Amino acid sequence: MNAFDRKTMAIEAPGDEPAELHIIAPTVVRPGDAFSLKVAVADAMGYPSVKCREQGTIHGDFAYPTEWRTDFGEGNPAVAQIDGITIPTEGFYRFRGEIAIRGQKRVFWSNPVCCKSDGPFIYWGDPHVHTVLSDCHPGRCRSLNFCYVAARWFAGLDWVSAADHVSNGRCTPGKWREQIALSEAFNDPPNFVTLPAYEASFKGGAGGDANVYMRRWPDLFVEDYDRGTIQTMCRGLAEKLTPSEEFFVVPHHTTRTGKHGEIGPDIYPGEALMPVVEIHSKWGTSEYRGNPNPLHQIHPGPSYAVDLLNRGLKLGFIGGTDTHSTMPAGFGDEHLDRLPGLTAVFADELTRHAIYDGIRTRNCYATSLERLYLDVCIADVGPGSTIKWSNPNAPRYIRVVAAARSEIVSLEVVRNGRTIETQSPNNWQGTLECIDEADLNAESLISEPPGRFAYYYVRVTCASGAQAWSSPIWLLL
Ligand SMILES: [Zn+2]
Numbered sequence: 001m002n003a004f005d006r007k008t009m010a011i012e013a014p015g016d017e018p019a020e021l022h023i024i025a026p027t028v029v030r031p032g033d034a035f036s037l038k039v040a041v042a043d044a045m046g047y048p049s050v051k052c053r054e055q056g057t058i059h060g061d062f063a064y065p066t067e068w069r070t071d072f073g074e075g076n077p078a079v080a081q082i083d084g085i086t087i088p089t090e091g092f093y094r095f096r097g098e099i100a101i102r103g104q105k106r107v108f109w110s111n112p113v114c115c116k117s118d119g120p121f122i123y124w125g126d127p128h129v130h131t132v133l134s135d136c137h138p139g140r141c142r143s144l145n146f147c148y149v150a151a152r153w154f155a156g157l158d159w160v161s162a163a164d165h166v167s168n169g170r171c172t173p174g175k176w177r178e179q180i181a182l183s184e185a186f187n188d189p190p191n192f193v194t195l196p197a198y199e200a201s202f203k204g205g206a207g208g209d210a211n212v213y214m215r216r217w218p219d220l221f222v223e224d225y226d227r228g229t230i231q232t233m234c235r236g237l238a239e240k241l242t243p244s245e246e247f248f249v250v251p252h253h254t255t256r257t258g259k260h261g262e263i264g265p266d267i268y269p270g271e272a273l274m275p276v277v278e279i280h281s282k283w284g285t286s287e288y289r290g291n292p293n294p295l296h297q298i299h300p301g302p303s304y305a306v307d308l309l310n311r312g313l314k315l316g317f318i319g320g321t322d323t324h325s326t327m328p329a330g331f332g333d334e335h336l337d338r339l340p341g342l343t344a345v346f347a348d349e350l351t352r353h354a355i356y357d358g359i360r361t362r363n364c365y366a367t368s369l370e371r372l373y374l375d376v377c378i379a380d381v382g383p384g385s386t387i388k389w390s391n392p393n394a395p396r397y398i399r400v401v402a403a404a405r406s407e408i409v410s411l412e413v414v415r416n417g418r419t420i421e422t423q424s425p426n427n428w429q430g431t432l433e434c435i436d437e438a439d440l441n442a443e444s445l446i447s448e449p450p451g452r453f454a455y456y457y458v459r460v461t462c463a464s465g466a467q468a469w470s471s472p473i474w475l476l477l
C-alpha cells in the first residue's frame, strides 16, 4: 500500500479501538506457489483502526513460513499484506490469528484456502458500492479513491465496482468523467480489478433498481427513469455498447416495496442481457418469501429470485453490499442492516475481461459475510450450465464440497424452489452427496421458453449467519 492509499484510508475512515482481526487469504492456491495474506484490524463499526497498539500473530503450521507477526503502529490504519507464503500439500486450510482486544487475547480465523493443482481460481468482489458521487446519503459515503483503496487493501478484495446512482440527476457528464478516470487508474491486473458499473433506477414495475456492468466505459451513461423500463434502457445503451458482449444488467433487492422487481415478460431484456440477479445485499435476501433475512418492507408480488426462476428466467446469483458508507464487502455506519454481500467469480486469471465474462456466463456465486468455498456438481455439470435431460427418470448425481470460516450448519440442495436434501456438517468443512431420483415428469416446471424444465441450486448456511448460493443448473426436458 503506497503513502497516498494509506493517507486516504486514515483521513476518510479513521477507525477507533481494535475489535476484530481480519485475515484474508486467496480461496484457491496452487501447491508451492507463493501468495499473499491481507491482514487488517477493524473497529466495532468495521472501519480500519488507527489505534492498534498491539502486535498480532498469524499461524499456519501447514504453510511456509509457519508464523508471522504484524505490527501496524498507532496512527496508521491497521492494514498489512504478508507476501511469499506457500502451502506445499493439497487440502483445505485456515490460518489462525491472535491479537489482544481490550487487553484480552482473542483468536480469529481466516477464510478457508483450497490448495489444489488444477481448476479455476476464485476471485472475490463487491459489485455494488456507492460513493459520494451517488449523492445518496452523502454524509455517510466516502470518495471514489477511498472505495478502491478500501476494497483492495482493507477488504482484501480482488475486484470491485463503484456502482454509483445516475438516475434523477444524480450523475452529470463531469462526474462520469471522474468515474472513468479513477476506475482506470486503480485497475491493476493481475493484482486488482475495477469493473465499470453504474446503478440505474426505474419506476415500480418498470425494472426497479438495476445495475449495469460494462466491459469498457462508454462516453456517457444511459438511463430511462422518466418514461422507460429496464428494457428500453438496454436498447438505448446498445447504441453505445454491444449488448451482452460489452454490457449486461442486474436487478437487485427485487422484493423491495415500491420497486416491484418482478421483471414481467414485457420488460425482460432476455437471458443474455440479464444473466444474474443480486440475491443478497445489506438490504436483505431476496431468495424466497419467508427466508430468514428478508428486507424490512416487502412488495407483495412474485418478485423473489425463485419466483423469477420458476417463470423460466435463467438467472445466476451474485451478492453485493449496496454499501452507502463506501465500505466494500464490509460494515459501517449504515441505513442498511443485513450482512454484507459478496460475489465469487471462477476464472483462470484476474483481469477485467475474466471477471466480466465470469458473471456474464453465470460462472459465479453469491455469499453474505464470509468468503466460502463452494464447489457444486449436479448431473455432471457445474453452476450456470444448461443441459438437455431427455430421460426424466434418469438419476441426477449431486456433489457439493464447501468450506467456511465458521461452522457450516447446513448444506441444502434446492430443486425448483424447494429444498430436497439437507445435511448438517457442523464443521468448517462439509460435503454432500446424494442422488435425486424423483420423476421429473411430475416435478418439472413449464414456461415459454424454455418449455419443460427443472433447476437446481445449493444453499449453504453458517454459524456466523453467513450464507452462500450457487448459481443454478438447468435441465431441459
Ligand atoms: Zn442509494
Ligand SMILES: [Zn+2]
Pocket (backbone or CB within 6 Å): 128, 130, 199, 322
Ligand atoms: Zn445501490
